[in-house]
Amino acid sequence: xxxxxxxxxxxxxxxxxxxxxxxxxxxxxxxxxxxxxxxxxxxxxxxxxxxxxxxxxxxxxxxxxxxxxxxxxxxxxxxxxxxxxxxxxxxxxxxxxxxxxxxxxxxxxxxxxxxxxxxxxxxxxxxxxxxxxxxxxxxxxxxxxxxxxxxxxxxxxxxxxxxxxxxxxxxxxxxxxxxxxxxxxxxxxxxxxxxxxxxxxxxxxxxxxxxxxxxxxxxxxxxxxxxxxxxxxxxxxxxxxxxxxxxxxxxxxxxxxxxxxxxxxxxxxxxxxxxxxxxxxxxxxxxxxx
Amino acid sequence: xxxxxxxxxxxxxxxxxxxxxxxxxxxxxxxxxxxxxxxxxxxxxxxxxxxxxxxxxxxxxxxxxxxxxxxxxxxxxxxxxxxxxxxxxxxxxxxxxxxxxxxxxxxxxxxxxxxxxxxxxxxxxxxxxxxxxxxxxxxxxxxxxxxxxxxxxxxxxxxxxxxxxxxxxxxxxxxxxxxxxxxxxxxxxxxxxxxxxxxxxxxxxxxxxxxxxxxxxxxxxxxxxxxxxxxxxxxxxxxxxxxxxxxxxxxxxxxxxxxxxxxxxxxxxxxxxxxxxxxxxxxxxxxxxxxxxxxxxxxxxxxxxxxxxxxxxx
Numbered sequence: 001x002x003x004x005x006x007x008x009x010x011x012x013x014x015x016x017x018x019x020x021x022x023x024x025x026x027x028x029x030x031x032x033x034x035x036x037x038x039x040x041x042x043x044x045x046x047x048x049x050x051x052x053x054x055x056x057x058x059x060x061x062x063x064x065x066x067x068x069x070x071x072x073x074x075x076x077x078x079x080x081x082x083x084x085x086x087x088x089x090x091x092x093x094x095x096x097x098x099x100x101x102x103x104x105x106x107x108x109x110x111x112x113x114x115x116x117x118x119x120x121x122x123x124x125x126x127x128x129x130x131x132x133x134x135x136x137x138x139x140x141x142x143x144x145x146x147x148x149x150x151x152x153x154x155x156x157x158x159x160x161x162x163x164x165x166x167x168x169x170x171x172x173x174x175x176x177x178x179x180x181x182x183x184x185x186x187x188x189x190x191x192x193x194x195x196x197x198x199x200x201x202x203x204x205x206x207x208x209x210x211x212x213x214x215x216x217x218x219x220x221x222x223x224x225x226x227x228x229x230x231x232x233x234x235x236x237x238x239x240x241x242x243x244x245x246x247x248x249x250x251x252x253x254x255x256x257x258x259x260x261x262x263x264x265x266x267x268x269x270x271x272x273x274x275x276x277x278x279x280x281x282x283x284x285x286x287x288x289x290x
Numbered sequence: 291x292x293x294x295x296x297x298x299x300x301x302x303x304x305x306x307x308x309x310x311x312x313x314x315x316x317x318x319x320x321x322x323x324x325x326x327x328x329x330x331x332x333x334x335x336x337x338x339x340x341x342x343x344x345x346x347x348x349x350x351x352x353x354x355x356x357x358x359x360x361x362x363x364x365x366x367x368x369x370x371x372x373x374x375x376x377x378x379x380x381x382x383x384x385x386x387x388x389x390x391x392x393x394x395x396x397x398x399x400x401x402x403x404x405x406x407x408x409x410x411x412x413x414x415x416x417x418x419x420x421x422x423x424x425x426x427x428x429x430x431x432x433x434x435x436x437x438x439x440x441x442x443x444x445x446x447x448x449x450x451x452x453x454x455x456x457x458x459x460x461x462x463x464x465x466x467x468x469x470x471x472x473x474x475x476x477x478x479x480x481x482x483x484x485x486x487x488x489x490x491x492x493x494x495x496x497x498x499x500x501x502x503x504x505x506x507x508x509x510x511x512x513x514x515x516x517x518x519x520x521x522x523x524x525x526x527x528x529x530x531x532x533x534x535x536x537x538x539x540x541x542x543x544x545x546x547x548x549x550x551x552x553x554x555x556x557x558x559x560x561x562x563x564x565x566x567x568x569x570x571x572x573x574x575x576x577x578x579x580x581x582x583x584x585x586x587x588x589x590x591x592x593x594x595x596x597x598x599x600x601x602x603x604x
Contacts, residue, residue: 001327048561049354049361076356094327225563225564225565230316230564231339231368232363233351233353233354234348247368
């Protein structure tokens with residue numbers, strides 16, 4: 001983990017999203033898919049917390065060596081400030097942070113499921129999986145066309161791709177959960193990776209549990225520090241031996257978790273009704289990637 | 291003496307700190323993140339996460355929502371329990387040779403005492419801080435601070451048991467903060483930490499629901515600084531001989547100076563540590579420069595020196 005003053009090399013608008021390219025060789029060199037960076041906000045404003053973004057691209061070689069890309073949807077004061085940032089401006093960046101996706105050792109067919117800008121980290125993952133000679137298929141979901149992130153890039157990286165939007169403005173009028181069983185069957189998926197909001201991850205995890213597919217999810221839980229200090233971004237995760245669960249920090253123990261070990265009923269998200277720990281304990285879960 | 295370089299060391303009636311800047315409870319992780327970005331040796335001390343006897347999972351999620359110049363959080367007292375802290379985290383802090391103030395929490399009087407027993411004779415721990423904003427299981431889960439007698443009972447029992455000095459951490463909105471502060475000191479507290487976060491709530495109108503899982507959490511960050519400075523000022527005016535650690539929204543040397551001028555003996559850094567890991571270094575440097583500029587040699591020279599604006603002659 002490094003803290004650097006990183007120059008903005010380029011800014012780009014992609015549908016609803018903004019993409020920033022930074023010169024940050026110290027971070028780019030170490031970054032792996034699923035990890036994130038933390039960006040400091042200007043000191044003279046009313047918003048104080050750093051903002052956290054998953055890493056979309058980290059180039060180690062070639063003309064873009066030493067650069068880092070991240071993507072955001074400007075929806076609040078911090079991201080709106082970043083949307084106005086200009087090339088050659090410097091940002092206070094800490095990274096890479098968190099645990100990355102694990103690559104499968106023997107299994108070879110990977111289905112990547114993203115909702116919204118969750119696709120940012122999965123496109124990075126797709127590249128790395130392809131470099132390891134894995135088959136990559138993808139489901140990109142979003143509310144509407146402008147929220148589908150880089151569909152052409154996704155198509156280039158995957159054998160099969162299905163796009164699903166809630167309003168049908170591009171691809172099928174469906175949620176990722178609706179198309180998931182079909183795509184998983186057609187592609188003979190052996191491993192699932194997912195990134196997106198809680199509801200998407202939960203539905204993907206439920207499907208994978210039913211089919212006994214190993215799955216990893218990258219969570220988006222609100223974080224204050226991103227560094228493991230504040231304990232605000234915790235996710236309930238069942239212990240390996242099934243003896244109970246712990247609230248683990250998504251910044252240091254995640255943001256990537258084994259979907260089968262997330263205690264979804266205990267995790268706030270959209271449904272905040274807590275349930276008691278089952279008296280018989282939890283089923284023990286094989287560790288990734290099965 | 292001209293040219294004398296100010297020393298930043300302070301003495302809180304026997305609790306000696308190399309710098310008047312202490313990491314506030316819950317803002318420096320567990321000690322395991324110390325290999326990271328915050329250099330603890332640049333702090334005058336570290337207050338630990340609040341420790342319960344056994345491990346505690348803490349509050350429902352989500353736990354954080356930003357608000358204007360502040361942060362609403364409700365972490366509960368998620369911590370690994372006092373045993374695990376002593377085995378795994380205290381040695382790390384001791385290796386860094388930074389004075390440790392252990393934050394004592396509990397849900398019953400007995401739990402406060404068990405935690406105190408485990409902590410107060412450990413090398414490296416120079417003081418205890420009593421966290422009083424948690425729910426009191428013996429009084430219908432009202433906060434411990436809700437009744438002055440109960441608060442004094444807890445603070446008194448911990449203080450009588452402890453071999454190291456005890457600071458009571460108080461919220462600012464008590465009906466009479468000065469009376470409560472007096473009660474803590476009469477009960478045996480060595481000093482006070484002012485203030486704990488203010489009760490706060492953030493609502494998302496578009497989804498018609500609270501932004502954090504517990505509904506109500508506490509507000510911290512620059513938004514609470516003037517409230518905290520006033521609390522320090524009022525208590526310090528009434529009890530100038532009782533050490534006060536001021537806490538609430540300090541992010542610059544000027545903020546730290548405000549607290550010292552209002553009557554604080556030392557200052558805790560909280561939210562700023564989550565945002566800027568280099569803050570301790572910068573605040574210390576700025577404070578030394580400020581003292582030098584004012585011709586003072588020690589942070590204690592600032593203590594309580596605030597003046598009221600001069601009145602215009604009629």
